[in-house]
Amino acid sequence: MVADPARQLAELYAAGFEIQQFERYPRAVGVLRDGAIALVEPTPDGLRMLGTPGWRMGEVMGVLIEKDGQKVFQAKQEVLEATPERVAALDRLRTDLTALLAKG
Numbered sequence: 001m002v003a004d005p006a007r008q009l010a011e012l013y014a015a016g017f018e019i020q021q022f023e024r025y026p027r028a029v030g031v032l033r034d035g036a037i038a039l040v041e042p043t044p045d046g047l048r049m050l051g052t053p054g055w056r057m058g059e060v061m062g063v064l065i066e067k068d069g070q071k072v073f074q075a076k077q078e079v080l081e082a083t084p085e086r087v088a089a090l091d092r093l094r095t096d097l098t099a100l101l102a103k104g
Helices: 005-014 084-103
Strands: 018-021 029-033 036-043 046-057 060-067 070-075 078-081
Touching: 005 018, 005 046, 005 084, 029 084, 036 084, 046 070, 046 078, 046 084, 060 078
Parallel strands: none
Antiparallel strands: 018 029, 029 036, 036 046, 046 060, 060 070, 070 078
């Protein structure tokens, strides 16, 4: 059975994720929770996560990196501290989203 992207989005919304469209990513949809964000796109087999989830920084997504021995989220020149709470929120988003998408 092929997963229906519209039904998957409804399930994500029901699970507490915020769904948002971004001009910068016309084919993808942003899935947000607690400041963490992942991009998903519809495929013939249902929704698929694009790249790695990150942290919402205005209209862009900051990726988790290590800079000068510190974990930070970075989007271009903007840098945000990757506090334990933010990293935990990112891990929860990744785990929950992966599980919901695998369910189809």
